[in-house]
Amino acid sequence: MELTDNTERPVWGVKAIAEVIGLGEKATYYLVAEGKLPVKRVGKRHCAFPSALRAALRADGGEAA
Structure with a gap:
């Protein structure tokens, strides 16, 4: 996950x-x-950057699910 x-x-x-x-x-x-x-998992919680989430979905063609 990049900032x-x-x-x-x-x-x-x-x-x-x-x-x-x-x-x-x-x-x-x-x-x-x-x-x-x-x-990323931090302790018992998950965290992510919104821009990284959107980029991952774009890279996958929106077909991650």
Whole structure:
């Protein structure tokens, strides 16, 4: 996960990540478990940068799910 904008803040938790990518929590948990999203685990929580999530979906042609 690369930080491209020093002012960008990560989103925390699968629910927030799901909102950024426009999927449900269940589908997002699946994509995280499969390693298909640029998500890091910090303690018991997941975090990701919104721009990295959007870039991953664009690179995958929007077919990550």
